[in-house]
Amino acid sequence: MPDNDPTGLYGLSNLPYGVFTTADAPDHRRIGVRYGDAVVDLGAAATALGSPHAALLTAPTLNPLLAAGRTVWSAVRADLRGWLTERPDELTLLPLSDVTLHLPFEVADYVDFYASEHHATNVGRIFRPDGAPLTPNWKHLPIGYHGRAGTVVVSGTPVVRPQGQRRTPDGPVFGPSQRLDIEAEVGFVVGAPSTLGEPVPQSAFRDHVFGVCLLNDWSARDIQAWEYVPLGPFLGKSFATSVSAWITPLEALDAARCAPPERTHPLLDYLADDTADPGGLDLRITVTLNGTTIAEPPFSAMYWTAPQQLAHMTVNGASLRAGDLFASGTVSGPEPHQRGCLLELTWSGENPVELPDGRRTFLEDGDEVVLTAWAPGPDGSRIGLGEVAGKVCKA
Template identity: 70%
Template structure:
């Protein structure tokens, strides 16, 4: 099928056009690509052939130059790309610049600067509180409704979808053990998340207000923040996650621009506590996104977390990240935190789905409490688009391999 002949209703039609970085068949050279259906357009080559002033931003081995160019450039490039793949007059020039998706090699689409992970789902936070603090009067910590809780991760271990995840080793100690032991994690978990990609940097010492979110954030992608729960449980007091989180974070090969998700914007859940002014979004445009996520293990669906239930929005997370004067850099990535809905089949981690191993999942290939070597985890998602069409998000998948 010719690349322009995308079936009606395809979630990767011209209304979407996510960005990635690919190598053509038989080449190791990397360049920016845009997905249309089951094909990838060489965006740099198309821009050059059609005389675009943005050709130099697109004929690059990474998205970072485009990310740094700012919102006007993002809008101009998206408008041009839409015309290139829909206007018949461009077909003869553009059609030879497409490659079948199945024949290209996809790469990490941007150079990751800093990585931050949040804890923004009230359903997830309450589930975790009930698991580990069952006798507490409130399953949430006292600060949870007042600020987006987060921690700094390790950008060097962010990997693209399809990369294997080596089972991490570290110290672990069960409550009944006399001393810690060292070895591979036996409680390897997933965290179904959404990642936000920063384009325009900010000046150190100047916070980024809520209203400037779309001037700094280019787009979003699916993200799996793999977690070694046993390593994490022993190490996290008093300073929080470290080795239990830093070994791998998987992201999609495709970054969906925010402009493709205008119809998916929704209001976040009702606030139950008064927010400080820098987080008060009552007068801002709706900050939530209606993303429908599916989690599979070895091809079997185990959860469908709804992103629309997230208490803290991406704009609030960005404002909180910078309110102390911390600066943004092009390529910064921040994760939403585990996405979990109110229903049991909407929980975004095995910790919750199995209630910390108490209630194993029944899969076609056997029971699971946590991940086994060889397991393949895939996150996929879609969002409402224009005229009832779905906007697809690029999937993120990873296979667990034994510890080295």
């Protein structure tokens, strides 16, 4: 039985969901819940203990559970906490080291936002040194774009250096990206769908969003710079987006809720902050490169909140599907060590990052990036978010 220390990152207050297989049944994907350094076979528990939700919990992905909605999510979580507390000997717990983790849900649509004022300001200063850092619309709406759902991969999946067109003084050339970057982000996993034509207000955020995960939106800055005007990111972003193998339920982050930064511009009604139900989250992220910490971005500094992003994403009537994923955009804070990508950390290559194995402006083949994070939990505990790791492979 794993240690149920209330200060542990994966205790009863957390219980994130994932999908795993074992060596003796490599084709049998099962839903699991992380508890300490073990994995609870949730389908086996639901079947053995007569859960009315056993059919959802014996599926090979989280999607049926996602689609079931908030009432079921809360009931399953309450049952699981009760089983772990009162009937632990009737559960199948497997050592985390003995299982293989998989992408926990089938991604329906993927949307990436640009919600950090610090990140957007830094990028604006890098690319537009003689102009305003922020575009005129930035303080009035959450800027985002639709990404490629089919290349969202689980933590640990190798990332092949992308190839594409990039600009040189002699004209465009084709070849491997020379400015491969990471973006430390937070992803939000949609559960309950919505109806086409009916916007989802901020007040319905908790009815539609199942949980949270760390996310690394790998970026080829040289490919991106040549292609993104006038329509936005495309091949420079679509080759890989890494997500955690564990989805932390939104309910586990109640103690981490916080108010967003002070607003400097009035917001339209559908984006107005609800002071009684703040939309910010206090998540403390750490970025390591080859084992060395290079950044500690604070998610509490994000200007646009996830409820605002969901409201904006659907205000035109766009519908939600179970398995939709939307990401915060690069998380950066006001201090240099809080910048969530190499573009900012090195100021587009002018100030390399110092590592024990040499200096870096952008990623080299063989580099491994790992994102970890924790959030305040109840009674002084901490909630851990599953890590996101990825190693760069040669093109």
